[in-house]
Amino acid sequence: MNCNAAMHRVLALDNHQVPDPRTLKHLRSCPRCAAEYNRLQPALALLLSGGGSAEKSADAADLRLTDQIMAAVQSTAVEQERAHARFWTQYGKWFFSGVLILGGMMALPYTITVRSLRLLPQARIDATLAVTFGLILSAYIGVFIATHLEDLMRMLRKFQAP
Numbered sequence: 302m303n304c305n306a307a308m309h310r311v312l313a314l315d316n317h318q319v320p321d322p323r324t325l326k327h328l329r330s331c332p333r334c335a336a337e338y339n340r341l342q343p344a345l346a347l348l349l350s351g352g353g354s355a356e357k358s359a360d361a362a363d364l365r366l367t368d369q370i371m372a373a374v375q376s377t378a379v380e381q382e383r384a385h386a387r388f389w390t391q392y393g394k395w396f397f398s399g400v401l402i403l404g405g406m407m408a409l410p411y412t413i414t415v416r417s418l419r420l421l422p423q424a425r426i427d428a429t430l431a432v433t434f435g436l437i438l439s440a441y442i443g444v445f446i447a448t449h450l451e452d453l454m455r456m457l458r459k460f461q462a463p
Contacts, residue, residue, distance in 0.1 A: 302327045307334050395445055402441060406434050
């Protein structure tokens with residue numbers, strides 16, 4: 302008999318029943334299950350007793366358990382909310398600066414300075430601008446990846462097949 306089957310049988314006991322011989326044999330041979338069975342005995346006795354004081358203490362235990370569960374749910378929700386806010390605070394700055402860089406790069410060829418430079422003889426300003434823009438974008442992307450490598454790796458792991 303395995304541990305799951307033994308604990309399933311222990312939890313199925315009703316009206317102060319004792320475990321069957323196979324379950325008892327497992328409980329004697331498995332210290333982990335024996336410890337769990339001993340830990341459950343007061344709770345099982347409390348549930349099966351049906352007395353007035355036992356009901357009050359069971360109700361109080363239920364209320365404490367409910368409060369603990371609700372506190373855990375609330376703390377999880379608050380943590381998720383904070384993580385969501387951190388995400389937009391952190392990545393919003395990068396997104397905004399990237400939009401500014403792209404907007405500036407797109408507008409630069411139409412400025413008076415660049416248009417007048419194009420009129421000079423032997424001017425190769427367009428090739429220079431293309432190389433400069435490529436370097437700027439490469440540097441921006443490289444710095445972004447370097448500063449957010451852990452987040453990017455976590456996202457990539459989600460997409461990998463198990």
